[in-house]
Amino acid sequence: xxxxxxxxxxxxxxxxxxHRLCAGxxxxxxxxxxxxxxxxxDKAVVCNATSCLEVSSFQYPYTAWEDSYIxxxxxxxxxxxxxxxxxxxxxxxxxxxxxxxKILAIGGDGxxxxxxxxxxxxxxxxxxxxxxxxxxxxxxxxxGTQRSSATPRFASATTTPPGAESVGKKENPKDLTxxxxxxxxxYAAQTTFMGNFKDFHEKAHRAIYTEGPAxxxxxxxxxxxWQYPAEDLALICKMAVDTCVWPLYEVVEGKWMLSYEPKxxxxxxxxxxxxxxxxxxxxxxxxxxxxxxxxxxxRKWEELLTRCSQD
Amino acid sequence: MSIRDRLSGNxxxxxxxxxxxxxxxxxxxxxxxxxxxxxxxxxxxDGRVDTEFICVxxxxxxxxxxxxxxxxxxxxxxxxxSAGLSFMNEVLYVAASCRLPIVxxxxxxxxxxxxxxxxxxxxxxxxxxxxxxxxxxxxxxxxYDNYLQAHRIGxxxxxxxxxxxxxxGFITSHALENIELESDEAVRAFVGEYHPENYLLKSENPLxxxxxxxxxxxxxxxxxxxxxxxxxxxxxLDVAADFEKTFGRKYGLFEPYRLxxxxxxxxxxxxxxxxxxxxxxxxxxxxxxxxxxxxxxxRPFPAEELxxxxxxxxxxxxxxxxxGFSACGGPLFAETAAACVNLDRRPxxxxxxxxxGGRDFTVDQAKRVFARLEKIAATGETGPVYTHMGxxxxxxxxx
Numbered sequence: 001x002x003x004x005x006x007x008x009x010x011x012x013x014x015x016x017x018x019h020r021l022c023a024g025x026x027x028x029x030x031x032x033x034x035x036x037x038x039x040x041x042d043k044a045v046v047c048n049a050t051s052c053l054e055v056s057s058f059q060y061p062y063t064a065w066e067d068s069y070i071x072x073x074x075x076x077x078x079x080x081x082x083x084x085x086x087x088x089x090x091x092x093x094x095x096x097x098x099x100x101x102k103i104l105a106i107g108g109d110g111x112x113x114x115x116x117x118x119x120x121x122x123x124x125x126x127x128x129x130x131x132x133x134x135x136x137x138x139x140x141x142x143x144g145t146q147r148s149s150a151t152p153r154f155a156s157a158t159t160t161p162p163g164a165e166s167v168g169k170k171e172n173p174k175d176l177t178x179x180x181x182x183x184x185x186x187y188a189a190q191t192t193f194m195g196n197f198k199d200f201h202e203k204a205h206r207a208i209y210t211e212g213p214a215x216x217x218x219x220x221x222x223x224x225x226w227q228y229p230a231e232d233l234a235l236i237c238k239m240a241v242d243t244c245v246w247p248l249y250e251v252v253e254g255k256w257m258l259s260y261e262p263k264x265x266x267x268x269x270x271x272x273x274x275x276x277x278x279x280x281x282x283x284x285x286x287x288x289x290x291x292x293x294x295x296x297x298x299r300k301w302e303e304l305l306t307r308c309s310q311d
Numbered sequence: 312m313s314i315r316d317r318l319s320g321n322x323x324x325x326x327x328x329x330x331x332x333x334x335x336x337x338x339x340x341x342x343x344x345x346x347x348x349x350x351x352x353x354x355x356x357d358g359r360v361d362t363e364f365i366c367v368x369x370x371x372x373x374x375x376x377x378x379x380x381x382x383x384x385x386x387x388x389x390x391x392x393s394a395g396l397s398f399m400n401e402v403l404y405v406a407a408s409c410r411l412p413i414v415x416x417x418x419x420x421x422x423x424x425x426x427x428x429x430x431x432x433x434x435x436x437x438x439x440x441x442x443x444x445x446x447x448x449x450x451x452x453x454x455y456d457n458y459l460q461a462h463r464i465g466x467x468x469x470x471x472x473x474x475x476x477x478x479x480g481f482i483t484s485h486a487l488e489n490i491e492l493e494s495d496e497a498v499r500a501f502v503g504e505y506h507p508e509n510y511l512l513k514s515e516n517p518l519x520x521x522x523x524x525x526x527x528x529x530x531x532x533x534x535x536x537x538x539x540x541x542x543x544x545x546x547x548l549d550v551a552a553d554f555e556k557t558f559g560r561k562y563g564l565f566e567p568y569r570l571x572x573x574x575x576x577x578x579x580x581x582x583x584x585x586x587x588x589x590x591x592x593x594x595x596x597x598x599x600x601x602x603x604x605x606x607x608x609x610r611p612f613p614a615e616e617l618x619x620x621x622x623x624x625x626x627x628x629x630x631x632x633x634x635g636f637s638a639c640g641g642p643l644f645a646e647t648a649a650a651c652v653n654l655d656r657r658p659x660x661x662x663x664x665x666x667x668g669g670r671d672f673t674v675d676q677a678k679r680v681f682a683r684l685e686k687i688a689a690t691g692e693t694g695p696v697y698t699h700m701g702x703x704x705x706x707x708x709x710x
Contacts, residue, residue: 045511060522068511071521072405079372083379086363090334098514122368
């Protein structure tokens, strides 16, 4: 059935309003869209890493989650999900399970790229039937915007501040989606919030309904850390995609497929200019940073195009 | 009818696990507990259990997977030792505070610094405040029997806490001893099915586990957990009573030996108890009123009961098989001394740290401790309260 936003939005919400996430935060948008991708008759267990999302969505005695939810710690969400999924198999075997449950895991880039990476890698290798959503806001936002391995080069974070001897973060980010693909998982994708959410919805649905481990990396802007006005969330996402900073693609059973090619690939500068975290890059004398950022994006984009054209 | 066999502590525990047939076993190897999941892997391979056996990539993940599985509504178990237990530290607290009755078998081993694979209690003692119930075994029979009781204790509705079943690394985990096993049917009847009230995979209503507990709520959660640990003492005794009725072997919070009229006594744990009992018997023949207490349950700590049992002794030595670096004694001493602090008349008490990293403990050593206690009892002078026993004088060796 063709995707229809109105139809999707008429589904009962499974991530309820009243959570404490900031206005203009991508995490709540991710959760709503992730939960919409579930078939209404299916139930879910959401495993969540310690994060802004966790402290904002399940603050005792309130929860924003209509489905079952578990938070244990920062670095172990995939292991917790492994346990839930093993329990599901055990109960199914014993005929104790009435409904169809889907196991979802969600963590920020800190809980996924960095401290939760071992647990994620282990769970992917073991082949548990679950879907991991990374809401990648490119820094440790819950503790106040410290750099992570997802933080782009030149971004200002509280541990990579610009100064007389610094132009922000020194290193390019880890390409986690590619690393996940290297595990040989049946499904991995990158998405963000674009237009009518067709891209997000279809990828999330495909991921959830793929047997085995699936991974969806969601670029998830943070107004506090990236320093943009809350109402610009959608614009930031669109610019990330149209500059090819965050390409949309999926890898199905090892086959790379580009989901979107901008009609006109915009300069990276256009994406950077919208955010306070790159402000120092526009100071006289720092022009080279914008050029270096462009070169990196161009190289990664070409690599991706090559992979997609070969498959 | 019991079945006579000859097993190591690890195989005895693995046998108990097989008989209980848990839903999920998340394993990660570490000496000397590794054999437990190895035996279990064979039970899985041979189709003798229905368990989902997952080989995860670390102990942190094995405990985390247990948290997920137990919260989902299943019986979840694992086993570890030493650094593995330390690596779990963070999530042990999570398991306990989420009130998940996971059962964790620990073959107790020294903590690294320097690395050592042999027995002491530095691993389990480092987790004494994690919120796990801790039950210690003297030998393979007790390891097996304690394991059979663990799920029921942890799953008791006003307890709902995870349980650590501790055996002494190598000494108990690897040594073969005679053992009485119970039949699979009898074990399953005794342990029963697990019927949690609420769980993640319950269709009727969803469950949220592991909230952010702000200041207005955090303390209430901790107090409720502390109450559960108090309730565990009763549950341990209830389950032990039923165990005795069913299988004929008696267990308590601790096991006194020739203590009724004892003037001098040892308080210790685990496999050392057999050695110390031999010393007690020898000394009794010589007319020394010696006795001992073997602590079985360290969490909840049986403070009132221990104080009551020790109140008529004149001098007591606590033998600590872990060094707490408090500069004033090991953890068993701290708890035992604290337990006796409000007695009107209490024994003089000293702490002796011994047996670290597999260092031997002998009958002669136990007798020397009793000789020291006799002197303390006669003079009322404790001398140095906190000492070590069994180490070489390295300065002499250098010369």
